[in-house]
Amino acid sequence: MVTAVSDTSKSEQLKGVPFRLSAFASVKLTVLLLVLIATTVLIGAWCPQEAQQGRDKVIETFGSDFGAQLIKYGIADIYHSPFFLGLIGLLTVNMVACSVQRVFPKVRSLAQPMPLLKEDAIAKMTVCSSAQYAAPANLVLQSVQSRLRSHGYVVSSTDNRLAAHWGKCGRLAPTITHIGLLMLLLGVTITSWTGFNGFQAVPLHGVMSFDQSEHSKLWLGQLPQWALRVDATRRENYDNGDAKQWYSTLSVVDSHGKVLKKQEISVNNPLSFQGVDIYQSSWGLGSIAVSFNGKRMELPLRQMGPVIHAAFLPLDHNTIMMFSVHGQDEPVRVFAKIPEWPQPRILTVLAKGQPTVLGSVQVRYDDLIPVTGLQYKCDPGLFITYAAFAFIMLGVILAAVPHRQLWVDVIPLRTGGCRLVIGGVSRKAKSTFEKNLAKLRQMLDREFAPLQEEEASCPMFN
Amino acid sequence: MSDVQLALTNTAGISSVASFWAFAVSNASARFHGKLTKVGLAVLVIGFVALTGSIVMRGFESQRFPLSNLYESLLWFAWAVMGAYLFFSRSYDVKHLGWLASLTAATFFLYGSILPASQHDIKPLVPALVSYWRQIHVPPLIVSYAMFFLGGLAAFVQLWSAARLKSVLLAMAGLLAGMAAVALGTYTETNSFVLQGLFVGGSLLGIGTAWWQLGSFKATAGNKARADMYDEVVYRAIMIGFPLLTIGIITGGLWANAAWGSYWSWDPKESMALVTWLSYAAYIHLRIHHECSAEKLSLVAISGMVLTLLTYLGFNSLGFSGLHSYGRFKESGAFIQASPVVSYQNASDTLLS
Ligand code: HEM
Numbered sequence: 001m002v003t004a005v006s007d008t009s010k011s012e013q014l015k016g017v018p019f020r021l022s023a024f025a026s027v028k029l030t031v032l033l034l035v036l037i038a039t040t041v042l043i044g045a046w047c048p049q050e051a052q053q054g055r056d057k058v059i060e061t062f063g064s065d066f067g068a069q070l071i072k073y074g075i076a077d078i079y080h081s082p083f084f085l086g087l088i089g090l091l092t093v094n095m096v097a098c099s100v101q102r103v104f105p106k107v108r109s110l111a112q113p114m115p116l117l118k119e120d121a122i123a124k125m126t127v128c129s130s131a132q133y134a135a136p137a138n139l140v141l142q143s144v145q146s147r148l149r150s151h152g153y154v155v156s157s158t159d160n161r162l163a164a165h166w167g168k169c170g171r172l173a174p175t176i177t178h179i180g181l182l183m184l185l186l187g188v189t190i191t192s193w194t195g196f197n198g199f200q201a202v203p204l205h206g207v208m209s210f211d212q213s214e215h216s217k218l219w220l221g222q223l224p225q226w227a228l229r230v231d232a233t234r235r236e237n238y239d240n241g242d243a244k245q246w247y248s249t250l251s252v253v254d255s256h257g258k259v260l261k262k263q264e265i266s267v268n269n270p271l272s273f274q275g276v277d278i279y280q281s282s283w284g285l286g287s288i289a290v291s292f293n294g295k296r297m298e299l300p301l302r303q304m305g306p307v308i309h310a311a312f313l314p315l316d317h318n319t320i321m322m323f324s325v326h327g328q329d330e331p332v333r334v335f336a337k338i339p340e341w342p343q344p345r346i347l348t349v350l351a352k353g354q355p356t357v358l359g360s361v362q363v364r365y366d367d368l369i370p371v372t373g374l375q376y377k378c379d380p381g382l383f384i385t386y387a388a389f390a391f392i393m394l395g396v397i398l399a400a401v402p403h404r405q406l407w408v409d410v411i412p413l414r415t416g417g418c419r420l421v422i423g424g425v426s427r428k429a430k431s432t433f434e435k436n437l438a439k440l441r442q443m444l445d446r447e448f449a450p451l452q453e454e455e456a457s458c459p460m461f462n
Numbered sequence: 463m464s465d466v467q468l469a470l471t472n473t474a475g476i477s478s479v480a481s482f483w484a485f486a487v488s489n490a491s492a493r494f495h496g497k498l499t500k501v502g503l504a505v506l507v508i509g510f511v512a513l514t515g516s517i518v519m520r521g522f523e524s525q526r527f528p529l530s531n532l533y534e535s536l537l538w539f540a541w542a543v544m545g546a547y548l549f550f551s552r553s554y555d556v557k558h559l560g561w562l563a564s565l566t567a568a569t570f571f572l573y574g575s576i577l578p579a580s581q582h583d584i585k586p587l588v589p590a591l592v593s594y595w596r597q598i599h600v601p602p603l604i605v606s607y608a609m610f611f612l613g614g615l616a617a618f619v620q621l622w623s624a625a626r627l628k629s630v631l632l633a634m635a636g637l638l639a640g641m642a643a644v645a646l647g648t649y650t651e652t653n654s655f656v657l658q659g660l661f662v663g664g665s666l667l668g669i670g671t672a673w674w675q676l677g678s679f680k681a682t683a684g685n686k687a688r689a690d691m692y693d694e695v696v697y698r699a700i701m702i703g704f705p706l707l708t709i710g711i712i713t714g715g716l717w718a719n720a721a722w723g724s725y726w727s728w729d730p731k732e733s734m735a736l737v738t739w740l741s742y743a744a745y746i747h748l749r750i751h752h753e754c755s756a757e758k759l760s761l762v763a764i765s766g767m768v769l770t771l772l773t774y775l776g777f778n779s780l781g782f783s784g785l786h787s788y789g790r791f792k793e794s795g796a797f798i799q800a801s802p803v804v805s806y807q808n809a810s811d812t813l814l815s
Contacts, residue, residue: 027751031744038740045733046658046782052728079728197723268595268721279723377723385725389712396705399746429698431691432553 024090025097033091040087044078051077092185099178107175113156114163119409119421127434128423129441133448137410137418143447144408144422147440153406160418162408170401170428177399180391187388190381194221197377202230203286204369207253210276210376221378224276226254231262233372235283241307241327246283248372275378282373285309288323288332289366291355296366301325321347325368332365334358402428406437417451420444464523470516471537475575477509478540478567485560499557503548506564510544517541527597535604536574539774540567542608546699550612554695558623558688562615576649595717603710603735607774609703610742613696614767617760620692624757625684629672633764636668640768640776647779654781661780665768669761676757693756696763697749704742711735730782734773741766 047070048057058076059067067076074081122128133140137160145155145162153164196213209227232249245266252261252273263271270279287298288311299311309325322335322344331351335344348356350365357363379385406424413419422441426433481502488498517537521528528534547563550556614637621630643661646652714732715725726732745762748754754762776782 027747028753030747031751034740034744034747038737038744041733041740042737044728045730045737045777048730049728270720270723277723279721281721281723375723382719386716389715393705393709393712396708400701400705428701429694431694435553 021093021097022101023097024093025101026094027098027102029094030091030098033087033094037084037087037091040078040084043075044084047075047078049076049079051080095178095181099175099182103174103178106171110168110171114165114405114407116156116158116161116163117407117409118161119411119419122407122409122421122423125407125423125425127425127430127437128421129437130419130421131441131445132413132417132419132451133444134417134451135448136416137412140418140420140444140448141408141410143444144410144420144440147443148406151436153404160410160412162410164406164408166404166406167401168403170398170403173395173399173401175395176391177395180388180393180395183384183388183391187381187383187385190384191379192216192381193218194380195378196221196223197375197379199281199373199375201282201284201286201371201373202228203371204230204233206230208374213376221380224274224378226252226260226273228278228374229253230372232264233283233370235328235370243283246280246372248280248283248374250278250374275380277377277379279375279377280372281375284371284373285325285328285368286371287311287369288325289369290323291362291364291366293362298369299323301368320344323365328368328370334363402426402433404429404433464519467516467519467523470512470519471571474509474513474516474540474544475568475571477505477512478544478564478571481505481509482561482564482568485557485564489558489561499560502557502560502564503551506544506560507548509567510541510548513537513541513544529600529604530596533574533577535600536570536577538601538604539608539611540570540574542605543567543570543612546605546609546612546702550695550698554691556616556692556695558619559612559616559692559695562618563612566611566615573645573648595713595720599710599713599717602706602713604774606703606706606710607770609699609706610738610763610766610770613699613703614764614770616692616695616699617763617767620689620696620760621757623685623689623692626676626757629675629757629761632668632672632675633761634668636665636672637764637768637771639664639668640771644771644775644779647776647781657780658782661772661776665765669765669768672764673758673761676755676761689756693759696760700742700745700763700766704739704746707735707739707742711739731773731777734769734777734782738766738769738773741769 048054048061050058050071055071055076058070061067062070070076074083078084123130141157141160141162145157145164148155148162148164151166153166154168155162155164157163193216196210196215196219198210198213200208200212202208207227207229210223213223215221229251230248231251232247234247235243236245236247238244247264247266249262249264250271251259252271253259261271261273265271265278265280267280270277272278284303285301287300289296289298290311291297297313299313301309301311304310304324307326311323311325313321313323315321318338320337322337324333324335326333331349333349334347336347337344347358348363350356350363352365352367355362355364404424404426406422409421411419411421422437424433424437484498484502484505488495488502491498517528517534520534520537529538543563544567547556547559550559618630618634621633640661643657643664646660647654647657711732714735718727719725741762745759745766748759748762772780
């Protein structure tokens with residue numbers, strides 16, 4: 001069984017809490033909500049979500065019939081379902097009620113000094129023992145005191161009584177964690193009402209504005225008036241040709257074209273300007289520039305495999321010209337396909353900038369135009385969210401610290417010796433606490449020979 | 463992999479098997495119990511030291527932090543299980559847990575050693591993973607998983623000590639069904655839905671009936687003091703694992719925000735970590751509530767262990783995470799559209815698959 005000491009009575013807890021709110025302050029409800037939320041998130045992790053992976057993915061995974069059912073009943077968009085949002089709403093109310101009523105008031109009780117308990121109160125503790133020594137009471141108490149101090153206990157004492165505690169900071173854990181959780185909800189709400197985000201694939205020398213940003217329906221924010229220009233973008237490879245890093249040089253330009261800031265970004269190294277962060281999120285080859293008799297054309301590229309890209313140029317109803325690209329520094333291979341040929345046939349290989357004559361046309365491969373994938377976001381609640389993260393982390397770390405409270409009463413005997421009663425509580429680590437107390441007793445027994453064998457445990461002592 | 467590194471890893475693997483036998487026989491033999499327990503512990507210490515050396519050497523040899531594929535994460539996991547057991551054995555008399563901890567470490571060694579060779583290799587990292595955040599984000603997660611595993615194992619011993627034998631067997635059957643699904647998913651081409659059914663159905667049935675057993679039948683006399691002690695060990699393991707998981711999830715969010723501007727994208731793997739986190743939050747609050755018996759709490763800890771298995775290994779091997787959705791191609795061009803989700807999947811799959 002779990003043992004614990006409750007230091008705030010229910011009636012005391014209910015003081016000052018509005019009746020309606022207190023109806024939600026149930027830990028049973030918390031457990032139920034946590035289980036329901038966990039189950040919903042589990043279903044959301046199992047079923048591809050439309051908002052993240054697209055509707056096609058749902059159909060691809062489950063087939064058109066079952067997939068359509070999942071979409072129809074909102075399973076494929078479960079994080080926006082009224083059920084899930086309702087659970088989060090209820091958890092918020094439950095957390096506010098519980099925190100105000102049961103968690104925060106405990107901080108006040110921490111500030112109060114520990115009372116110095118008498119032998120009969122100590123005897124009722126879940127962990128306790130007693131012994132008789134021939135030594136005087138003050139000597140025994142001093143020894144206990146110095147041993148506890150050397151083990152990190154904070155001790156307060158009078159002539160023959162002592163109270164000590166260890167790991168009091170652990171008691172702050174619920175308060176700090178719950179403040180963090182409430183701050184997290186606040187930070188996320190601020191972001192949802194005023195922030196925006198988006199993704200755009202921008203070709204080299206292209207300009208990106210924020211017109212197509214995404215934000216919540218209920219929105220009070222403002223979009224920036226400035227835009228971003230991609231001045232340069234490149235890919236750095238490992239020796240085997242895999243991508244190691246992508247870079248883009250971006251200029252922030254105002255409505256008159258004036259450059260306000262310029263920076264090279266890469267994955268994990270974003271640009272920040274007026275509260276908006278721009279991230280390098282991906283990279284690709286967008287199009288190939290080819291000149292026909294000196295006339296430049298940009299043909300969009302398609303990815304055909306891990307490294308091969310191709311551009312297609314229909315010449316007439318039957319003939320297609322294809323440009324196959326292997327990499328930025330590789331020559332381009334030119335193919336043609338007509339219905340009579342089962343496979344496309346290679347016509348020529350073009351090195352960059354060198355013209356070749358194909359029939360009556362002079363063809364020149366000018367350039368490859370990369371496209372940089374820019375993810376952007378404005379997150380006004382981020383500061384609060386980050387502070388919340390810090391609180392939550394600190395809170396849960398503190399929750400691992402077991403709080404120990406210990407009381408000692410040393411009663412002088414008429415014979416000149418004394419009787420020691422020692423007991424305490426540790427809700428989170430009773431066994432180790434018991435062991436430590438037994439060790440302390442052993443040390444005392446070695447230092448001051450015990451007068452007679454005393455009962456070891458409290459029920460007998462009672 | 464150098465010969466020394468291989469020798470150290472093998473020493474750790476063999477030690478985990480040897481300590482398993484020493485602990486297992488010690489439980490069966492009253493005469494040699496004390497001696498064999500000491501042998502088991504000493505062998506486990508040797509294995510732990512060897513594995514520490516192996517992981518450090520791997521880092522030096524590859525010139526990077528040695529935690530970037532599934533094989534390395536399994537080594538870390540085994541290391542953390544061994545280390546956590548040794549840590550607890552200093553404060554608690556957990557000799558009945560020794561064989562389970564060693565068996566878990568040995569199973570993970572075995573699982574790692576028969577992974578495809580590509581998972582052992584030291585591969586270059588994709589752009590999203592080239593960051594110091596990797597060192598900060600992944601180790602707490604792996605260590606938290608190990609703590610939750612150890613907590614779950616201690617929960618079995620708690621139930622056993624409380625003479626809840628039928629519940630132990632049923633819950634164990636549930637866990638084994640989950641593990642079998644993971645193994646089948648890793649090494650065979652079994653249909654994903656069958657695997658998912660086996661994992662979810664098997665573990666729900668096992669733990670559900672174990673719970674029902676607790677409610678319906680009274681326990682025969684058990685060893686209360688031992689049951690209480692293991693209940694505390696479960697709690698302590700969870701109270702160490704929970705902050706580590708919290709730190710892992712939050713630093714993952716910080717990394718994602720630094721890399722692609724979104725700290726949470728409801729990626730399946732991310733969501734699974736949240737499910738595990740919420741389930742342990744439920745455990746913590748159930749304890750506060752004081753109305754739940756230690757045996758029921760043990761079953762909650764075992765459920766958490768199953769969810770940890772699902773988050774850590776189940777997701778990829780059971781085909782939950784849509785493994786084919788690495789990159790989407792834009793209709794009209796060759797551009798690989800890397801939304802946060804896709805990027806995150808790339809990152810997490812490279813890390814832990
Ligand atoms: C995801 C949500 C939550 C998390 C992660 C969380 C986390 C925690 C943690 C870490 C503790 C400290 C436990 C300890 O020291 O042993 C705690 C205590 C507590 N929590 Fe929560 N909590 C959550 C939601 C809630 C909600 C919604 C309620 C509302 C009823 C609640 C009520 C309590 C209470 C009453 C305590 C005990 C306080 C005490 O005994 O000092 N928690 N919580």
